[in-house]
Amino acid sequence: MLRIEGVHTFYGAIEALKGVDLHVEEGEIVAMIGANGAGKSTLLMTICGVTPARRGQIVFDSNDITAERTDNIVRRGIACSPEGRRIFPRMSVLENLRMGALTSDPARYDDNLATVFELFPRLKEREGQRGGTLSGGEQQMLAIGRALMSEPTLLLLDEPSLGLAPLVVKQIFEAIHRINSQRRMTVLLVEQNAHHALRLAHRGYVMVTGQITMTGTGRELLENPEVKAAYLEGGHA
Amino acid sequence: MAYLLQQMINGLTLGSIYGLIAIGYTMVYGIIGMINFAHGEIYMIAAFVAVIAFTALSNAPLVVAILLVLLFTMLITAAYGWTIERVAYRPLRGSFRLAPLISAIGMSIFLQNYVQLVQGARNKPVPPMVQGGFTIMDDGGFTVQLSYLQIMIVVTTVVLMVCFTQFINTTSLGRQQRACEQDKTMAALLGVNVDRTVSMTFVMGAALAAVAGVMVTLYYGVVDFYLGFLAGLKAFTAAVLGGIGSLPGAMLGGLLIGLIEAVWAGYFSSEWKDVAAFSILVLVLIFRPQGLLGRPEVEKV
Ligand SMILES: Nc1ncnc2c1ncn2[C@@H]1O[C@H](COP(=O)(O)OP(=O)(O)OP(=O)(O)O)[C@@H](O)[C@H]1O
Numbered sequence: 244m245l246r247i248e249g250v251h252t253f254y255g256a257i258e259a260l261k262g263v264d265l266h267v268e269e270g271e272i273v274a275m276i277g278a279n280g281a282g283k284s285t286l287l288m289t290i291c292g293v294t295p296a297r298r299g300q301i302v303f304d305s306n307d308i309t310a311e312r313t314d315n316i317v318r319r320g321i322a323c324s325p326e327g328r329r330i331f332p333r334m335s336v337l338e339n340l341r342m343g344a345l346t347s348d349p350a351r352y353d354d355n356l357a358t359v360f361e362l363f364p365r366l367k368e369r370e371g372q373r374g375g376t377l378s379g380g381e382q383q384m385l386a387i388g389r390a391l392m393s394e395p396t397l398l399l400l401d402e403p404s405l406g407l408a409p410l411v412v413k414q415i416f417e418a419i420h421r422i423n424s425q426r427r428m429t430v431l432l433v434e435q436n437a438h439h440a441l442r443l444a445h446r447g448y449v450m451v452t453g454q455i456t457m458t459g460t461g462r463e464l465l466e467n468p469e470v471k472a473a474y475l476e477g478g479h480a
Numbered sequence: 481m482a483y484l485l486q487q488m489i490n491g492l493t494l495g496s497i498y499g500l501i502a503i504g505y506t507m508v509y510g511i512i513g514m515i516n517f518a519h520g521e522i523y524m525i526a527a528f529v530a531v532i533a534f535t536a537l538s539n540a541p542l543v544v545a546i547l548l549v550l551l552f553t554m555l556i557t558a559a560y561g562w563t564i565e566r567v568a569y570r571p572l573r574g575s576f577r578l579a580p581l582i583s584a585i586g587m588s589i590f591l592q593n594y595v596q597l598v599q600g601a602r603n604k605p606v607p608p609m610v611q612g613g614f615t616i617m618d619d620g621g622f623t624v625q626l627s628y629l630q631i632m633i634v635v636t637t638v639v640l641m642v643c644f645t646q647f648i649n650t651t652s653l654g655r656q657q658r659a660c661e662q663d664k665t666m667a668a669l670l671g672v673n674v675d676r677t678v679s680m681t682f683v684m685g686a687a688l689a690a691v692a693g694v695m696v697t698l699y700y701g702v703v704d705f706y707l708g709f710l711a712g713l714k715a716f717t718a719a720v721l722g723g724i725g726s727l728p729g730a731m732l733g734g735l736l737i738g739l740i741e742a743v744w745a746g747y748f749s750s751e752w753k754d755v756a757a758f759s760i761l762v763l764v765l766i767f768r769p770q771g772l773l774g775r776p777e778v779e780k781v
């Protein structure tokens with residue numbers, strides 16, 4: 244459903260992605276792990292057209308979206324919960340969710356809202372609260388909920404577990420699992436939390452300084468000694 | 481006492497006009513972080529369009545004429561607002577910070593000269609149309625007048641501001657505008673066409689300035705190509721006083737500037753009335769840079 248070939252992305256003269264190849268098939272959860280500064284967030288932003296690729300090609304549902312404008316890419320069915328969550332601070336929780344529903348059928352708004360509230364009951368309690376005053380965990384739930392409101396076929400998640408308490412991390416990963424298994428939603432998940440991410444994912448990629456260095460099923464990567472040494476030792480396992 | 485009351489009535493009328501213009505400054509600042517110095521000229525152009533339209537409709541019944549002129553002026557002026565953004569600001573987005581500001585000043589000078597060239601440098605009058613009013617107080621010699629026109633200006637402004645605030649707070653386009661104001665990249669990631677939303681903001685600001693332009697034409701009965709300069713600066717002052725970026729702030733700031741100016745002109749010297757407004761600008765910038773209703777810069781997130 245998503246095919247990325249030889250993608251190079253630059254920030255000025257800095258080459259953040261140096262020829263990335265990757266594919267995501269329908270119904271999969273694909274994890275992307277890598278150290279700080281590897282280019283994971285850049286990859287998601289390149290898919291969304293925020294930092295367009297200078298070279299290479301991105302094909303989504305057999306449409307070339309490499310040079311398309313962000314809002315048009317999103318209208319094709321890609322939703323993103325970006326790095327830093329980017330909740331609208333001076334909008335209520337409900338308004339943030341409404342913004343998420345911009346590209347979906349208004350007739351299905353109530354259903355989608357109910358689904359999000361069922362997934363994250365905390366958001367319902369906080370419905371009227373301003374986004375900027377939510378806790379980090381609540382903001383993360385809101386960022387995912389907002390992305391779901393557009394009924395995407397491909398969901399991009401950038402470090403949904405960052406800075407959250409273990410219990411909340413568990414909740415979020417459970418939610419991702421449910422979204423994928425019950426709603427057949429395809430997920431591309433960027434994570435530092437390699438252990439959780441690879442256990443959840445069907446397949447994974449490892450990115451090092453702008454290049455994919457390894458790929459395999461979640462289990463294969465979990466058991467790979469290099470991955471173990473670089474991303475799993477020291478706590479999580 | 482009666483004199484003060486009269487000055488306040490005049491001040492509120494003037495303040496309504498400033499408030500309507502100030503909304504354009506504050507919304508554009510909110511969404512793209514620049515002061516659109518050509519906005520005063522938009523208002524001036526609206527006044528000229530109003531003069532032309534009133535002259536063309538001089539045989540129509542008054543109410544019909546006013547409504548048609550309002551509609552026509554708003555449309556033309558909105559087209560100007562849209563074009564200015566496309567021509568002078570959009571190409572510079574992502575350029576260095578001062579670029580759009582310089583472009584705005586250039587656009588302002590251009591529009592002044594353009595109107596001067598096309599319409600001539602002389603004043604353009606319209607005959608008084610909305611006449612009469614109430615005498616609401618007679619204080620041994622001094623009578624306080626409240627004209628129908630003043631009532632019309634204040635009521636129109638209040639109604640417009642209430643509707644506009646509702647629009648921004650409850651409609652999808654209003655929500656998209658607020659989203660762009662808070663985080664353009666995220667707005668785009670949710671499917672907002674950011675460029676179009678910015679365009680719409682210019683169109684709305686221009687349409688409100690158009691209403692102010694029609695009102696001022698009726699109120700003073702004369703327009704010239706220099707009209708936008710001072711009014712623009714004062715409306716800008718109003719926006720800063722209220723808190724730039726804040727919609728209610730722009731309205732409040734407009735009314736306050738109008739009041740201060742009228743009371744100052746009434747008690748001190750009307751020659752120096754412009755000084756009052758700008759002294760306030762300086763004081764606000766020194767002691768409360770975020771303005772009366774503006775929010776302080778620090779934000780969680
Ligand atoms: N706006 C920018 N301007 C210049 N360089 C940037 C910019 N954003 C990212 N970079 C650089 O691009 C590289 C990749 O950054 P990116 O944010 O994609 O990494 P990441 O894998 O998401 O890291 P993290 O795990 O810390 O979020 C880094 O070297 C970073 O410094």
Ligand SMILES: [Mg+2]
Pocket residue numbers: 283284285326401
């Ligand atoms: Mg990142």
